[in-house]
Amino acid sequence: MPERFITLFVNGEQYNLEVGERPWMVRTSHTLAYTLRESLELTGTKVGCNKGECGSCTVLIEGKPVLSCLTLTVECDQKKIITIEGLEDPQTGELDPLQQAFVQSGAFQCGFCTPGMILSVKALLDVNAAPVEEDVKEALSGHYCRCISHYHVLDAVSRVLKKAGE
Amino acid sequence: MQDELQEALKFIGKETPRKDAGDIVRGKANFIDDIKLSGMLHGRVLRSPYPHALIETIDVSRAEVLEGVKAVLTYENVPNWKGGLPPHVGVLDRKVRFVGDAVALIAAESEEIAEEALELIDVHYKALPAVYDTEEAMKEQAPQLYSEFPGNVFPLACPWMGPDSLQEVVIGDVEEGFAESDYVVEGTCAYDNIPNPLPIEPPGVIANWEGPEDLTVWSSTQSPYFLKVILHYAMGRINVRSIASHCGGSFGTKVAPWQLAFYAAALAKVARRPVRISYSKEEHFAAYTLRLGSRFSGKVGIKKDGTIMAVAGDWLINAGYCSDAAQGMVAVGCGEVQLMVRSPNWNIKPKLVCTNRNASKMVRGYGGQELEAAFIPVLTMALEKADIDPFDFFKQNYVKPGDGYYWRDGNWWVSRGINYEKAMQEGAKAFGWKEKWKGWLQPTSIDGNIRTGVGVGVHGNADVGEDVSEAYVRLDPDGTVLIYSCLSEHGTGQRSSVCKMVAETLKVPLERVSLAPPDSEVNPYEFGPVGSRGTYAIGAAIIRAAEDARQKLLALSAPYFNSTPEDLDTKDGFVFLKGEEDKKVSWKRGVGFDRTCLGYGRFEPDFSVPNFAMVFVEVAVDTETGKIEVKRVLTATDVGKIIDPQSLQNQLHGCLGSAGLDTAIYEESVLDTKTGRILNSNMIDFKWRTFLELPVFDSVTLETPVQTHRFQSVGVGEIMTSPAPPAVLMAVSNAIGKRFNRYPLTPDIVLEALGKCQKTEVRSRK
Incomplete structure (x- = not known):
């Protein structure tokens, strides 16, 4: 399989992620919840059931609430994603x-x-x-x-x- | 004087944001899955497809050679650790005893590899007959789960509650009591739908060996120090350091996750690396903690005026395949039923039975909820005969100051708590009980298919003062205060509430008070926030430690004033001469920049201050569909003094969650007795209340000072679930004029009672 990159815009930051089978890469089987938590270390996204039944992993994709445990990361190429870490003011840390x-x-x-x-x-x-x-x-x-x-x-x-x- | 004290309070009773509020709303609160250790491996458990079987052969050779696999364990090579009460469950066993029992353990570089390796293990089982029903399990021909428990009956002793732990309720002479009764009823009721308390966060443990006898465990436990003690004894007296993460809900179930700790520690020992065991939701459903199954069969004798004369019966308790606290729950249940209703004569005999299903362990309500939910529908048959209003009955018959009861330690205690009659009375008034109550089996209103009815329940607990707490409080010369208490945050806000108590005791700003992390290596002994003991017991130890530190501060500062400690006081980080507040000195100048003042406090068990809560419910039943809607819930209690209004109200609302009120209408684990599987091990088929189905929820919370607590306060959090299920059963019975003796009242059960649907064999709640 040819290697390729996908780009996520998470909380205003651009992430270029390599898709493939090696340990540091995004696998096609990885969920967005997994990538956010394990690769980007944004652990504010919580995984309660990992089956789309409890709502705790909700993030915003293009402004819409989405269950990140049921969303594959490779589906999110070029998408704007907001997680809980993205709500506060990045400069002052003031809460939304x-x-x-x-x-x-x-x-x-x-x-x-x-x-x-x-x-x-x-x-x-x-x-x-x-x-x-x-x-x-x-x-x-x-x-x-x-x-x-x-x-x-x-x-x-x-x-x-x-x-x-x- | 007391009024002055209350007037002067700056934080207690006031709304102050929780200390961890910012972390929680930012997603920065670290739960167990948010903790990552360098080199950490992922552990997974191979689980039995059989409810009862012997492993004839197990071949792990293919799994062992899979790249990335670092440890594989079977019953043949696990350490000889034992958990349970009495100890009877090893890390793994050749015999499996429920669908989901652990067969093998794998640790690998990733969860995916671990999952893949599980598939490569070849196991041949010899299936054995299984038993699920308590009565069946006790029969002579029944399959035997453990050779050490003949007849599948667990011994009832609970040594950590003392040498004489309560194992029955025997008082007076029930035969005499029945002879003196005007009405004697006999009946059976089952509360054996084994619902799952199901906190949102699945259980997880990380284990790492620092040396051959030194183990560190991280977990989302509710009781980090108590877990250390359990593991120390279960694992051959090793040294355990126990650290708690934020706990994503527990409701008792995460007090002691010793099995996960066994798995993680056993794998970590072989792999020589840290190992995480994190349960999937399915494992959380089918292989973690359920409520006890409970059945009561017995007699109640009552006089015409509602005076209860005697209670006698058998209490059959189904613990599933193992017990680690059920004996304690039996003891507390036997105590709590006496708190709920005073009777001169008792004879309740419990039997604790093991069966081939997932285990019932510690859950909020802790035995009392299980016994009372099964006992009250039998009791109310007597009230119906005597035509007694259940509210009047409960108000009259619950234990009042000066009344006695046998508690879990087997000793007779006399209540010196507060009188809850006023709270109950005001609750009934706010609910409109007298207007809505139309008599037994009478609806409050009828509108076409919709019939409404009301019910009431009461529950009390003397474990408010259970067990030991210790704490240190350190005053730093810079005017800050550090509390050392092995108290983890499991949702009640208790870590913040104890800061308020200390800020108040030392008269310092709340932001200057903080807690050391919940780590057993840092903090002294703490049993944990269970049984509503956080405010009363943990609070008392911490307040005493603060007071002790204060005394040391004043003694050290006295020379500066050429005075005695008795003439000094402290406020805002200064010591001053009483009556002359302008003659003051900072802590730093008073004791020196290079000295801290360390105070120690301890709380000793005291079962003389029971709490109580009454819950009123109104339901609407659709007689065409059988659907029950909970329209309104009202809680009535007295907390002495409110510490934190929002945290308190949240705890009261908890009545609806954690296998509480909704176990009366839809929460259940559906066990297929042909295969031994739980059929609804997911959050679609296991029903839960959503935002769209919230009843109107009101609370009447009084503040009658509790004289045995510094701030006159007593906790009520744990007890809020327990009065609700039988109250709902009562309300539905009244709405449709039919009695029930089982839970939950799903639409098919309601329609069956109304004669609108055939009895079906869809459920087996054995």
Whole structure:
């Protein structure tokens, strides 16, 4: 198989990755979750089930929330990808308003599902600046949270909406 | 004086962001799979396709020569380590006892290579007959799982709870009690749907040998120090250093992941490199921790006025193929049922049985949930006969200050906790219980196909003061404070809450207080945040350590003032003369730049302060489809003093998760008794609550001071799941006028009760 490169734009950084079978290369079987975590060391993307059932590995591809454990890295050539590490201001480290709202509302317990949830809400707010609660619930319906932080997550989202409306 | 104390609190009871909040929302919190060691190998487990079999031959030669494979282990070459209670489970065995039991272990350079190597192992099994049902397992002809446990019955002793650990509930004379009763009912109920607590993060352990007798383990455990102790004894008295990552949910299940530690350590020993064992979700479902199976068959005697006179019966507990804590859960369950309802006469005899399915181990609710969920539907048959409102009954009969109970250590304890009657009363008022309760088997409302009904449950636990905690608190001359406690963060926010307690004790800004990492080599003994003990027990040890450090600081600073420590106090990193706050000196000048003050604190077990929670639920049942919707949940409790409002409320909401409320309506592990397989080992077929199905959730949380805690506080986190399942069962019964004696009430079960569908053989919940 001829070797080739793919290019990912992750959180504004360009990554040229070689596709092939050698240890440092992206294999055609590698998922985006694997590449982000193992090759790019962006471990903020969490893998709860690795089967597309829990939502924790959600990242944004071209602005849309996608399950990175069900997405092959080689499918992402030339794609813009945002992970949880990409939300804060790269210069100042200031948190995105949504991240701030999660902090203020205490919208997590163990925190494993939090990065995925934040990114799904981010994608929603990018296309719908004033969602009603049902929209938010729908956007989060694929996210599993066993600690039951759902109510505080909804509070965080209404907090950020209220702040945006001020 | 107390009011002044409360007035002066700066952090306790206030909303302060968790210390790890920034890390969590940035994706920087390190869970177990985020930890990578140089040279680390990936371990995988070959699992048995048979529920019960002997390995006749096992050939690993093809796996061993696969490039990248660094260690292969079978029962023939594993170390002789044993876990379980009493110790009965080795690293690997020639006999396999459930579908998913470990057969061989591989460590390789990558997960893919390890997976590939598993396929190259050739095993020939001799299949043995299997048994899944507790009653069947105890019969004379039943297949025997272990030669040391004849009749498949585990001994009930739990040595780490003391020499006389509670093994039954025997008080008074039940025959006399029944004779004095106006109504005696007899019944059976099963809570044996063996749901999975299923934290989102699968379990994982990394092991590395620093020397022949020195092992380091990293894990997402809830109790790093306790894990060290377990491994020390199970692995031949070796030295273990146990380090916890952030824990992605545990609910008890990650207190002691000793089996993963066995696998990783055994492989690491051969490979001479660190090895990670990380379970897939399927393994998490089918080869990790389930709830205990529980059945109660017995009698309840009651007087016309609702006075309970006697309870007698058999409690059959299914532990699956192994037990590592089930005896402790039996002991605590036997205690908790007495907290829930005072009866002068008891005779409950538990039997703990092993069967050929995945094991039931430690889970939030810890025995009490399992016993009460099976016992309450029998109890309520008596309340129905006497026409007693269950809320009135529970409020009247739960253990109050001054009442006694046998606790898990086998000793008689008398409650010196708070009275929860007011919280229950206010909960009922906020819920509208008296308006919604229409009598037994009576719906609250009917609207076409939709019938609503209400139910209530109560649960208490005296393990709030269980076990030992130790802590050090170090005051640095620069005015910062470091807490040494082997407390990991498993979602309750306890690592942040103890910082608030210390900041309050030492009157320093919260940002100056931090915790050492949860590492057993750094910190003293800590049992871990279980049984709602975090606030009360762990908090007490840490507060005592802070107070001890404070005393040392004042003593060392006294010469500066030509005064005595009693005349001094500290605030904001200064020591000052009481009454003359302007006469002050920084910690650095008071004790010197080259001195730290180290305080020590210890909490000793004390089972005299039980907590309680009541849960009210309203359900709507569609009599055409059989679907149950939980419309509303209200929790009522009293926490003495709220430490952190958001963390507390999150814990209360936990009622819906971790094999709690929803075990009454859809959560179950479906065991196929023809093959021994769990059929729904994935997150599509195992049902869970989504954002679209959230009930209205309200809480009534009172603050009646608990005098035995510095900040008058008592924990309630662990108990929130337990009152809910029988409350839901009660609500559904009332909605449709049919009694139930099993869980979960899936639509087919509801329709069957309504006579709208034939009894099917789709499930076996043995």
